[in-house]
Amino acid sequence: MHKTITRRELLAAAAGAAVLSACNVQKPTTPSSVSVARAPAYGQGVYDTMRRLLDEHQVNVRGRNVVLKPNLVEFEPESSINTNPLVVHAALEAFRARGAASVRIAEGPGHRRNTLDLAEAAGYFKTVPRFEDLFVDLNLDDVSRVTPPRSFSRMKKLYLPNTALGADLLVSMPKMKTHHWVGATLSMKNLFGVVPGAVYGWPKNVLHWAGIEESIADLHALFPRQFAIVDGIVGMQGNGPIQGVPKKVGVLVAGADPVAVDATCCRIMRIDPMRIGYLQLASDGIEAHIAERSIRQTGESIASVQTPFDLIPEFQSIRLENS
Amino acid sequence: MVIMSIEELVAKQNQDGGWPYVRGTSWTEPTVYAVLALLAAGETGYARRGLAWIVRHGRPDGGWPAQAGMDQSMWVTALVALLPPEQLGQEAHRRAIAWLLGMTGEESTLTYRMREWLLGNARLTDKEFAGWPWVPGTAAWVGPTSLAILALERENTRRPQADMQRRVEEGRVFLMRRMCRDGGWNHGSVRALGYESLPYPETTGQALAALRGVRSPEVEKALKVARRFLAECRSAEALNWLRLGLLAHEELPQGYCVPPGVASRTLPDTSLDMLVCAVQKGSDLFWG
Numbered sequence: 001m002h003k004t005i006t007r008r009e010l011l012a013a014a015a016g017a018a019v020l021s022a023c024n025v026q027k028p029t030t031p032s033s034v035s036v037a038r039a040p041a042y043g044q045g046v047y048d049t050m051r052r053l054l055d056e057h058q059v060n061v062r063g064r065n066v067v068l069k070p071n072l073v074e075f076e077p078e079s080s081i082n083t084n085p086l087v088v089h090a091a092l093e094a095f096r097a098r099g100a101a102s103v104r105i106a107e108g109p110g111h112r113r114n115t116l117d118l119a120e121a122a123g124y125f126k127t128v129p130r131f132e133d134l135f136v137d138l139n140l141d142d143v144s145r146v147t148p149p150r151s152f153s154r155m156k157k158l159y160l161p162n163t164a165l166g167a168d169l170l171v172s173m174p175k176m177k178t179h180h181w182v183g184a185t186l187s188m189k190n191l192f193g194v195v196p197g198a199v200y201g202w203p204k205n206v207l208h209w210a211g212i213e214e215s216i217a218d219l220h221a222l223f224p225r226q227f228a229i230v231d232g233i234v235g236m237q238g239n240g241p242i243q244g245v246p247k248k249v250g251v252l253v254a255g256a257d258p259v260a261v262d263a264t265c266c267r268i269m270r271i272d273p274m275r276i277g278y279l280q281l282a283s284d285g286i287e288a289h290i291a292e293r294s295i296r297q298t299g300e301s302i303a304s305v306q307t308p309f310d311l312i313p314e315f316q317s318i319r320l321e322n323s
Numbered sequence: 324m325v326i327m328s329i330e331e332l333v334a335k336q337n338q339d340g341g342w343p344y345v346r347g348t349s350w351t352e353p354t355v356y357a358v359l360a361l362l363a364a365g366e367t368g369y370a371r372r373g374l375a376w377i378v379r380h381g382r383p384d385g386g387w388p389a390q391a392g393m394d395q396s397m398w399v400t401a402l403v404a405l406l407p408p409e410q411l412g413q414e415a416h417r418r419a420i421a422w423l424l425g426m427t428g429e430e431s432t433l434t435y436r437m438r439e440w441l442l443g444n445a446r447l448t449d450k451e452f453a454g455w456p457w458v459p460g461t462a463a464w465v466g467p468t469s470l471a472i473l474a475l476e477r478e479n480t481r482r483p484q485a486d487m488q489r490r491v492e493e494g495r496v497f498l499m500r501r502m503c504r505d506g507g508w509n510h511g512s513v514r515a516l517g518y519e520s521l522p523y524p525e526t527t528g529q530a531l532a533a534l535r536g537v538r539s540p541e542v543e544k545a546l547k548v549a550r551r552f553l554a555e556c557r558s559a560e561a562l563n564w565l566r567l568g569l570l571a572h573e574e575l576p577q578g579y580c581v582p583p584g585v586a587s588r589t590l591p592d593t594s595l596d597m598l599v600c601a602v603q604k605g606s607d608l609f610w611g
Contacts, residue, residue, distance in 0.1 A: 111510050113525060116588045117558035140344035140589065143390065159393065180515060198350060199389045201398060201457025202466060202510050209429070209461045243518050 032260035032289055033057065036268070036299040039233050040250045042086045046233075050090040053254040054098060056298055059227060062099035064168035067136075068092060071174045071190050072107045073242060075121040080236045080246040082118075083175050085127035087231045087252070091173060092128065105131070106163050108138030108193045110203050115139060136163045139197035150221045152281050153214035155206070160222065164194040171227045172258060176235035176251075176265055178244055178309050181212055183276050183318050184269060185241045186262040187228035191219040213277035220258060220282045228261040229254045232268065237309035244310075251305050258282075259289040267292060270308035272323040329597075332357060333369045335590060340376035341391070344589050349376060350390050351399040355406060356594035362410065363601035363608050370410070377403060378415050385418035386426075396422060398457045398467040404474035407608070408481075420478050423471050424490060427453035428463025453490070454497035454511075464511040465501055465526045468494050469533035476535070477610055498530050499541060506544035507552070524552035528564025535571035535610060546574050553579070559587045563595040567609065570602055 035056050037049045068091055070083035088105060095103045105128070112118050115137040125131050141161035148155055164170055174190035182189060192215075195204045207215040220226075230253040237247035249268065255261040259282050263273035273279050273290055283289040292302070308319070316322060335357075336342055341349025342357045354373050361370035381387055386396020387403045400422050408416035429435055431453035439445040454463030455471040472494045479487045501511045507522025508530040514520055527549050534542055546569070553565045553576075562581050569575040587593045602609050 112523065114558040114560045114588070116586075117560070137345070137589075140350075142343075142347045145393075159390075180518075198344065198352065199393070199397070199458075201464065203464070203512075205456070205461040205464065206458050239518050243520075 031294050031296040032255060032257035033296045033298065034253065034255040034257070034260050034264045036264065036297065036302065036305060037252045037254070038250055038300055038305070039252045042084050042233055046086055046252070047090045047093060049252055050087075050094040050229075051097065053229065053252060054094050057227070057254065057256060059095075059098060059169075059256075061095055061169055063101050065166070066095045066100045066103045066169045066171060067163060067167035068095075068103065068105045068171045068173055069138075069164070069190060069193060070105065070107055071185075071193065072109050072115065072118050072122055074112065075118055077121050077123055080175065080177075080234045080244075081242060082122040083173050083231045084233065085122060085124045087229070087233070088124070088173055089128045091171065091229055092134070095171070103134070104136055104163065105134050106136040106138050106141075106161070106194075108141075108161070108195065108197055110192060110197075113139065113197065113202055136161070138164060138194050139202075141196065143196055143199060146222060148218040148222055150218065152217040152221070153207075153210035155210045155215065155218060158218075158222070159196060159199045160194060161196055164223070167225070169225050169227055170194075170223050171229060173229050173231065175241075176230050176232035176247075176249060176253075176269065178237055178240035178269070178271075178311060178315070180239055180241075180312055180314070182216070182278060183311075183315050184262070184266055184271055186230055186265045187226075187258040188216050188220050188262050188278060188282065191216070191223065194219065194223075213281060216278035217281035220278075226258055227254070227256050228258040230261060230265050232265065235269070235309065237269075237311075239312050247307070247309055249305065249307055251300065257289060260295045263290040263292075264295060264297065264302065267302045267320065268306050270306055270320045271311075271318050272320045275318040275323060329361070329364050329366055332360065332590070332593060332597075333366070336369060336372065339391075340372035342373065342590050344591065348390065351377065351380065351387050352389065352402060353590040353594070355399070355402040356591045356598070358406065358410075359608055360594035360597035360601075362407070363598055363606050374406070374410055377406070378412060381415055381418070385422035387419070395458070397459070398455070398470065400426075401455065401467060401470035401474045405470075405477065405609070420475070420487075423455070423475060424486060426455055426459060426471075428456045429460055430462045452493045452496040452500065454494055454501075463497060465498065465508045465530055466510065468497055468511075469526075469529040472498075472533035473610065476533075480610075495534060495537060498533060499539075502530075502541060502545060505548070506541075506546075507548035508545070522548055522552075524549075524556045524558065524561035525564045527552060528561065528566070528568035531568030532564065532571045532610075542572070546572055550574070550576075557582065557585055559585050559592040559596065560589075563592065563599050566599045567595075567602065570599070571610070575603070 138161045143159040172187035172190045179185035200206045232249040232251040235247045236244040238244040266273040342353040358370045358373040380391045386400040404419040454468035503522040507527040509523045
């Protein structure tokens with residue numbers, strides 16, 4: 001019987017080959033550290049947990065400019081679509097407590113132009129004091145031209161917001177969600193929000209034409225000074241990132257290596273990170289970023305917090321059980 | 324609505340004559356809206372400096388970049404083409420219109436459709452009704468298509484041309500095909516992987532403005548959605564476009580006022596609000 005190979009399968013196969021070839025050349029690796037912390041609800045406990053996470057990673061931001069990049073998508077405050085504002089506020093306080101010179105919050109939603117209205121509906125104005133003064137709409141920020149250092153995608157150049165480019169530390173703070181094009185949307189995919197709508201429009205379709213997974217890998221390479229904190233207290237399963245349903249997980253996942261953080265989140269969601277194309281691309285064949293045995297994990301074990309996320313039929317093959 | 328006066332709008336003008344979105348360097352979009360608002364208010368002096376900024380940053384291909392210095396013409400060219408030619412300059416305006424007429428979403432190009440047909444992914448006639456993209460080389464979407472239709476329709480009223488009329492009509496078919504199932508528009512994705520998508524207020528207003536003069540049960544359905552959004556929505560940008568869209572169909576409720584506390588957060592929000600007020604008072608700056 002004739003079997004059509006999908007683009008996703010082709011990508012996974014190519015990436016798998018890249019991993020194997022990388023193993024052959026014995027690249028030196030340094031294990032990445034990822035913390036998994038229990039956070040049962042959006043309550044005051046999140047503030048302590050956040051401080052503990054940054055302590056564990058000895059995040060040094062004294063005198064530096066930090067930009068927190070949550071994921072704001074839609075005007076649905078009751079759904080699990082946006083990063084919860086309490087998690088972002090907890091991070092803001094924790095980075096300030098570590099001596100950051102400035103901590104700002106910045107985002108550029110992909111579909112809706114009225115970012116501040118969206119943030120207000122998502123509860124950011126109520127939760128974060130002086131939110132409007134701290135916030136930068138990345139869709140409308142001044143931009144600079146950059147060249148992707150690795151050229152995973154067809155993009156030869158990109159205009160990106162100066163607030164994100166100038167950050168000493170860019171903290172990607174996504175929601176833990178499934179995604180109907182790439183399987184899972186976590187800290188790396190969250191960087192689509194730094195691409196300015198004022199240049200590329202709503203949606204940022206240039207990234208789709210250049211290849212979604214490849215563009216994610218390009219954006220990851222463009223921001224070498226990152227930290228990732230994933231809001232997995234309540235995630236989204238099913239037809240994410242917009243039309244899915246809430247999934248209670250009760251964790252925050254953090255680390256300085258977004259590839260390792262996202263790979264760990266995938267395992268918590270019972271998704272095989274080896275079958276997520278952009279993780280394969282960005283890991284560059286170095287298993288320390290992505291292989292469970294190579295990631296130095298602290299806090300809760302994956303086994304103790306994992307919970308299978310519902311996947312749409314097109315993505316059943318990325319389930320860990322099916323791999 | 325928390326609005327800005329003309330004086331405050333003028334105070335936000337950068338030294339170079341352009342306007343920022345909020346603060347910072349000048350961009351084409353806020354500059355065009357500010358110029359239109361100033362022209363509507365009869366403030367031609369300040370508008371002239373803005374117009375000079377716009378003319379200075381036109382590109383050799385006839386289009387405009389989103390911001391000065393960018394090496395690519397894009398969607399903002401439709402906004403520039405909305406400016407009156409006697410203010411912008413006949414030649415600059417003609418080139419903007421020509422750029423728009425030559426631009427389609429990549430999925431409507433013959434090369435792309437032929438490739439998809441050869442790969443067995445689509446019929447050759449699929450996607451032949453061309454809309455406009457945000458950036459050349461990408462797909463067409465509701466926002467840039469609506470703006471391009473507004474600009475071309477206005478020009479077609481001044482100087483009717485068959486190819487312009489054809490593009491306007493094709494663009495309107497594109498919009499009708501991108502309407503959400505229960506009426507209204509989002510950015511242009513009716514469904515993803517079989518799941519229906521929901522409409523947004525701002526794009527529903529934009530598309531209705533571009534469909535001015537079109538009567539059909541589908542448009543009626545969209546107008547109903549727009550009226551519901553108008554009652555519920557608290558975003559200045561959305562309310563501006565909803566008012567324009569409803570005005571285009573003479574469906575804005577008599578005496579409608581924007582609810583108190585709605586904040587204009589950007590220069591385009593402020594300028595567009597001034598423009599809508601001017602249109603309500605009979606200005607022909609938007610659709611002639």
